[in-house]
Amino acid sequence: MKKYWNESRECATLHEMRALQSFRLSQTVRHVYQNVPYYKAKMDELGVTPDDIKGVDDLSKLPFMYKQDLRDTYPYGLFAKPLDEVVRIHASSGTTGKQIVVGYTRKDLEIWDECAARALTAAGGDHTDFMHVSYGYGLFTGGLGVHGGAEKIGMTVIPVSTGNTQRQINIIKDFGSTLICCTPSYAMYIAETMQEMGIKKEDIKLKAGLFGAEPWTQEMREKLEDMLGLKAYDIYGLTEIIGPGVSFECEEQTGMHICEDHFIPEIIDPDTGEVLPEGEQGELVFSCITKEAFPLLRYRTRDIAVLSRKQCSCGRTLIKMLKPRGRTDDMLIIRGVNVFPSQIEAVLLSMGNSDPFYQIIVDRVNNTDTLEIKVELSDNMFSDIIRSVEDIENNIKSAIESTLGISAKITLVEPKTLTRFEGKAARVTDKRKLLD
Amino acid sequence: MLIKQLSVFVENKKGRLSAILNILRDNKIDIRALSVADTRDFGILRLIVDDPEKAYEELHKAACLVNLTSVIAVGITDRPGGLADAMDCLSAEGISVEYMYAFISKTDDCASVILRVPDKDNEKAVDVLSKDFKILSSNEII
Numbered sequence: 351m352k353k354y355w356n357e358s359r360e361c362a363t364l365h366e367m368r369a370l371q372s373f374r375l376s377q378t379v380r381h382v383y384q385n386v387p388y389y390k391a392k393m394d395e396l397g398v399t400p401d402d403i404k405g406v407d408d409l410s411k412l413p414f415m416y417k418q419d420l421r422d423t424y425p426y427g428l429f430a431k432p433l434d435e436v437v438r439i440h441a442s443s444g445t446t447g448k449q450i451v452v453g454y455t456r457k458d459l460e461i462w463d464e465c466a467a468r469a470l471t472a473a474g475g476d477h478t479d480f481m482h483v484s485y486g487y488g489l490f491t492g493g494l495g496v497h498g499g500a501e502k503i504g505m506t507v508i509p510v511s512t513g514n515t516q517r518q519i520n521i522i523k524d525f526g527s528t529l530i531c532c533t534p535s536y537a538m539y540i541a542e543t544m545q546e547m548g549i550k551k552e553d554i555k556l557k558a559g560l561f562g563a564e565p566w567t568q569e570m571r572e573k574l575e576d577m578l579g580l581k582a583y584d585i586y587g588l589t590e591i592i593g594p595g596v597s598f599e600c601e602e603q604t605g606m607h608i609c610e611d612h613f614i615p616e617i618i619d620p621d622t623g624e625v626l627p628e629g630e631q632g633e634l635v636f637s638c639i640t641k642e643a644f645p646l647l648r649y650r651t652r653d654i655a656v657l658s659r660k661q662c663s664c665g666r667t668l669i670k671m672l673k674p675r676g677r678t679d680d681m682l683i684i685r686g687v688n689v690f691p692s693q694i695e696a697v698l699l700s701m702g703n704s705d706p707f708y709q710i711i712v713d714r715v716n717n718t719d720t721l722e723i724k725v726e727l728s729d730n731m732f733s734d735i736i737r738s739v740e741d742i743e744n745n746i747k748s749a750i751e752s753t754l755g756i757s758a759k760i761t762l763v764e765p766k767t768l769t770r771f772e773g774k775a776a777r778v779t780d781k782r783k784l785l786d
Numbered sequence: 787m788l789i790k791q792l793s794v795f796v797e798n799k800k801g802r803l804s805a806i807l808n809i810l811r812d813n814k815i816d817i818r819a820l821s822v823a824d825t826r827d828f829g830i831l832r833l834i835v836d837d838p839e840k841a842y843e844e845l846h847k848a849a850c851l852v853n854l855t856s857v858i859a860v861g862i863t864d865r866p867g868g869l870a871d872a873m874d875c876l877s878a879e880g881i882s883v884e885y886m887y888a889f890i891s892k893t894d895d896c897a898s899v900i901l902r903v904p905d906k907d908n909e910k911a912v913d914v915l916s917k918d919f920k921i922l923s924s925n926e927i928i
Binding site: 727729732733734735736737739740743761762763764765766767 | 795823851
């Protein structure tokens with residue numbers, strides 16, 4: 351069994367890695383400057399030209415990119431390749447209904463497959479494995495991302511996607527799935543449903559799971575490993591950069607190795623933008639240095655993390671990021687879906703509630719995230735007829751579901767009963783314990 | 787002839803109903819009839835009171851979600867089939883009933899029924915019912 355997918359890259363010396371990064375960075379900056387007027391304008395504004403970026407040490411001269419930049423250029427404004435060379439589009443939810451759209455050339459997909467293949471190999475997978483993909487397929491990058499990596503390795507891929515848990519379990523058992531990927535909360539749900547169905551971990555062949563797209567704790571890892579009889583690995587990625595496989599855990603399980611030959615990480619002070627030394631906690635920033643169609647430079651992920659070059663027992667020299675410790679914005683990750691409170695507010699506004707007072711309560715019940723939205727009824731919404739009030743509740747519920755893509759419990763409450771806040775409303779109560 | 791009914795939104799939580807009723811007590815408002823419609827998460831308290839405008843104002847002041855609705859009060863003789871006859875009148879005209887509740891009058895042998903029909907049908911419902919039944923004014927509901 352191969353220990354590494356790409357040993358020369360994953361175990362390169364620091365000197366080799368920096369030389370490679372410097373070369374690729376300068377090339378990508380030139381490519382972006384020439385093909386993305388939006389970013390060229392940003393560089394021009396700072397008086398930076400591609401000639402100023404000779405290597406990784408010059409990275410901090412470049413302007414940052416924010417999620418807002420992606421929205422402002424929706425849908426194709428940041429593409430650095432003609433659309434006829436783009437072979438795939440993915441998208442993730444935006445805050446106001448506007449999605450974040452990314453594109454991939456054939457080469458970009460190969461890079462993605464490569465990164466996912468490294469992650470799968472690090473989790474002990476090889477071509478003899480049966481890869482059970484329970485991430486959603488579609489515009490979400492989860493399903494197809496891992497799928498591509500598994501195919502590249504030559505695994506037998508079972509593209510189950512999400513839903514119908516009992517059927518999933520029967521497939522795991524009957525088809526002999528040996529690896530699984532999904533969100534950790536869904537893995538937990540699978541484990542519990544398995545118990546209900548009377549299927550023991552000895553009845554299935556799963557040996558490893560790659561769980562990502564939402565935060566999870568060490569406690570949850572131990573539970574999953576015990577209940578499913580597998581080793582649970584964290585995998586990290588974001589649509590804007592490429593999808594799952596930006597970084598991944600190895601057998602040491604003490605942080606995720608970043609594919610830094612493709613994505614250079616930095617940790618910055620989120621307030622000043624200043625680059626922080628290794629080991630300090632701050633906002634994670636990525637620069638894509640090999641992608642063609644959508645090579646974001648210095649993209650601010652809003653994830654709070656720590657980088658570490660401490661030698662890893664697995665032999666990989668790729669820099670590690672410790673599990674994100676939260677976010678600098680108000681984004682919530684609920685059942686693997688990115689949710690911004692402003693999306694919920696927009697829905698309530700669109701339903702004629704001119705000054706919506708609401709409270710968002712996120713919890714984790716039986717290891718599944720729950721979303722409850724308390725909404726104050728206003729005079730014009732209230733009626734003496736139960737059916738009309740229930741209609742309001744149901745309309746909000748379905749509008750929320752179609753906007754966010756996840757279900758929510760709507761609770762109507764009396765006016766002026768939710769806590770009022772001065773200034774920025776703290777309308778979110780997150781009861782989940784996601785950090786150790 | 788229509789009468790005013792108060793409807794109050796009541797969250798399903800401890801003490802809500804008594805808080806609302808206390809507002810009425812403090813303002814010396816007398817309840818003549820009531821019904822509670824409930825769902826899992828909330829209820830709607832419907833009230834016929836002696837001074838609906840004042841009750842509305844006081845409840846509104848106390849940040850209750852309240853509205854005033856027109857309903858029909860009908861006196862129905864207390865005998866088997868009395869209510870069925872009244873319903874026949876309405877269904878013959880294609881008028882549907884959103885909800886209803888009844889109480890016994892203290893003064894005669896009639897039952898009083900509060901009927902809520904769609905707003906557009908109010909007039910027609912009063913018309914057809916008044917042929918055979920007594921439509922009650924708010925003073926008559928004691």
